[in-house]
Amino acid sequence: MRHFFLLSLLNVIPFAAQAAGSAGTSGLKGVTWELSNMVMDDRQAVLSQVPTMQFNGIRVVGQTGCNTFSARASVLKHAMNFGPVVQSRRACTDAQRTAQEDGFINLLRQVTRYELKDSTLTLFSGKAGRLVFRAAGTGPAILPPDLQxxxxxxxxxxxxxxxxxxxxxxxxxxxxxxxxxxxxxxxxxxxxxxxxxxxxxxxxxxxxxxxxxxxxxxxxxxxxxxxxxxxxxxxxxxxxxxxxxxxxxxxxxxxxxx
The missing domain is CATH 2.40.128.270 (Lipocalin)
Known part of the structure; x- marks a missing residue:
């Protein structure tokens, strides 16, 4: 009986974790998040491309501006982290895009918590890194009328x-x-x-x-x-x-x- 109970408990734990992760991302799902700001070691990076990502259940999928990526997303209250990040292997067209992609993925791997305010999602990474996203279509016009x-x-x-x-x-x-x-x-x-x-x-x-x-x-x-x-x-x-x-x-x- 004790062995049966332990086996049952071990079977339940992964499903409970999966349910918690899915529930934790409920406010993040159904939105394409566009990167608007990237900070590495307290220094703001100049973005040459606009990475995006979407939360689908317990996974996150997206593109870096050069390659696509996916990872397992674990969310509990304000804590967040991503499992192994899997990328496509397309060669980027220039060194700046390659450097931006490397920085973005490295920050993503070190995310420990997040903050969601209205249409802005901030991921806190390591000691002084941040990835700031806005929900697609909610930011200021990319091309103001007086520029068009x-x-x-x-x-x-x-x-x-x-x-x-x-x-x-x-x-x-x-x-x-x-x-x-x-x-x-x-x-x-x-x-x-x-x-x-x-x-x-x-x-x-x-x-x-x-x-x-x-x-x-x-x-x-x-x-x-x-x-x-x-x-x-x-x-x-x-x-x-x-x-x-x-x-x-x-x-x-x-x-x-x-």
Whole structure:
């Protein structure tokens, strides 16, 4: 009888833990959480991509901005920790994205507690790390109305040098009709480009989905190559009412509202 009781108890414990974990995540489920701030050792990281995650029962699944991941989530009152984190093995496109992914996963593995206030979820990691998420669709507009629209390129400076503009170039910032997808289109001075963009704080990352394929004159080829070179890196936005500056590791672009 004693052996039967012990075996029954051992069988019940995992199910009880699973039920507690599922109940603990009830306020977190059904939401896509978008990373808005990442702090490592009391230093705020500049986000070049926007990781997301979702709680599904006792598991969490998401993407780092480069790879997908999943892990077991244990939640009890305000305590939280994640089991082994399993990732896909896609190579990230640049060193900055790789570093951000490594930092994000390392913080996730060290999470010990969480705080949920309205639409903001904060995960506390290690001694001085934090991952701050907002529920998708509840944060401030990624593209404020006064940023949306067409901007003409007035100065193009890749790698510290200025390229003379041989033809007009422009970038048009748009929101899709469902207000969730951030889009851009533009002209390099020869070809048209279009794609999507993501923003984390003041940092914007452009993803070019396609271009036209016109043959350009040498001067226009240089201008087009310089513009795409700068747009292919995360860029920090500063702006006034009529002027916009995009600065990144590959150079900067100055624009004037059309």
């Amino acid at each position: 629209g067409e901007w003409n390129v007035t100065r193009l400076s890749p790698g510290g040098r200025t390229v003379a503009l041989a033809a007009p170039a422009s970038i048009n910032f748009m929101m899709s009709t469902d207000r969730n997808l951030r889009q851009f289109s533009g002209t390099t001075g020869c070809n048209r480009i279009f794609g999507t963009l993501q923003q984390a704080g003041p940092v914007v990352t452009f993803t070019t989905a396609g271009t036209t394929r016109l043959d350009c004159a040498p001067a226009l080829n240089e201008q087009e190559g310089a513009l795409i070179q700068v747009l292919n890196t995360p860029l920090t936005i500063t702006r006034t009412a009529q002027h916009l500056t995009l600065k990144g590791s590959a150079g900067d672009i100055e624009l004037l509202r059309r």
